[in-house]
Amino acid sequence: MTDTAIEAAGLGRRFRRRRGPALDGCAFRLPAGRVCAVTGPNGAGKSTLLALAAGLLRPTEGTITVLGTTPAAARERLAHVAQNKPLHPQLTIAGTLRLGRDLNPRRWDARTAERIVAEGGLDPDTKIRALSGGQRTRVALALALGKRPELLLLDEPMADLDPLARHQLTATLMADAADRGTTVVMSSHVVAELEGSCDHLLLLGSGRVRLAGPLDDLLAAHTLVTGRAGDALDPHTVVESRTTGRQLTALVRPAGPLGDGLRRDRPSLEEVVLAHLRSPEAPPLLLDAREAAV
Numbered sequence: 001m002t003d004t005a006i007e008a009a010g011l012g013r014r015f016r017r018r019r020g021p022a023l024d025g026c027a028f029r030l031p032a033g034r035v036c037a038v039t040g041p042n043g044a045g046k047s048t049l050l051a052l053a054a055g056l057l058r059p060t061e062g063t064i065t066v067l068g069t070t071p072a073a074a075r076e077r078l079a080h081v082a083q084n085k086p087l088h089p090q091l092t093i094a095g096t097l098r099l100g101r102d103l104n105p106r107r108w109d110a111r112t113a114e115r116i117v118a119e120g121g122l123d124p125d126t127k128i129r130a131l132s133g134g135q136r137t138r139v140a141l142a143l144a145l146g147k148r149p150e151l152l153l154l155d156e157p158m159a160d161l162d163p164l165a166r167h168q169l170t171a172t173l174m175a176d177a178a179d180r181g182t183t184v185v186m187s188s189h190v191v192a193e194l195e196g197s198c199d200h201l202l203l204l205g206s207g208r209v210r211l212a213g214p215l216d217d218l219l220a221a222h223t224l225v226t227g228r229a230g231d232a233l234d235p236h237t238v239v240e241s242r243t244t245g246r247q248l249t250a251l252v253r254p255a256g257p258l259g260d261g262l263r264r265d266r267p268s269l270e271e272v273v274l275a276h277l278r279s280p281e282a283p284p285l286l287l288d289a290r291e292a293a294v
């Protein structure tokens with residue numbers, strides 16, 4: 001058993017009909033047993049990264065190691081729920097779960113899969129093609145968790161769920177991760193929701209890693225400062241600064257004690273992520289979890 005769920009080094013992926021790389025020079029290490037959020041703007045490379053980890057795509061540069069081996073060799077031990085939730089439309093829900101059992105005879109957890117379906121009030125005899133988008137998501141998650149994966153890769157899993165289903169399925173995912181030590185990697189645009197459910201973050205922008213590391217350490221590395229226009233922010237790393245009238249507000253990574261005239265606040269995850277999205281030129285912060293844990 002490895003303590004690393006995913007490790008990428010110089011990871012890149014190009015597509016034939018795309019000018020620049022979709023992913024470029026990505027390097028990060030995600031420890032096992034974490035719940036990791038992958039976020040970033042549209043087209044940042046989130047789905048590409050998850051597909052590379054799932055072994056559905058191959059890197060064109062660099063390497064990606066999953067559960068200590070290649071994604072192809074780890075396929076039995078991982079589950080991937082793609083953004084479009086591919087399921088067989090002509091099968092019933094019960095038939096879909098039977099297929100899950102037949103494809104994963106040694107690992108299948110029928111109780112968990114059936115419970116997730118039942119919690120959504122779904123009749124197992126309903127055909128997949130008759131389900132709404134959110135109901136289909138529930139079946140896709142039941143299928144993925146029924147596989148008892150060591151690594152669960154979820155591409156925007158909550159996007160089409162109503163708030164109650166979102167809340168309940170997030171709780172199910174977190175409980176599963178806590179009970180079994182499953183590593184969960186999920187992409188999402190809803191940053192505010194990630195703060196309560198994730199303990200690790202990967203922020204991608206234009207195919208590159210902008211922020212990577214344990215959530216608490218990333219938050220602790222940033223400070224929101226308020227001061228007077230013209231206040232010097234040297235020698236700190238300024239992620240974003242704005243002047244409104246006579247007031248200066250900035251998100252900085254302090255390089256030492258901050259000046260006396262500046263008010264300091266701890267930023268929320270959303271404030272840190274939004275500041276980085278608005279300032280694509282801000283230097284990346286990649287905290288190797290191995291070092292951060294010491």
Ligand SMILES: Nc1ncnc2c1ncn2[C@@H]1O[C@H](COP(=O)(O)OP(=O)(O)OP(=O)(O)O)[C@@H](O)[C@H]1O
Nearest residue numbers: 015016017018022041042043044045046047048049
């Ligand atoms: N099969 C493909 N052929 C050509 N270009 C592709 C292909 N798949 C992805 N891309 C391009 O790679 C880039 C990254 O796409 P990707 O789907 O990984 O982004 P994303 O971060 O998941 O975006 P979103 O938030 O919109 O889902 C985009 O510019 C996209 O157009």
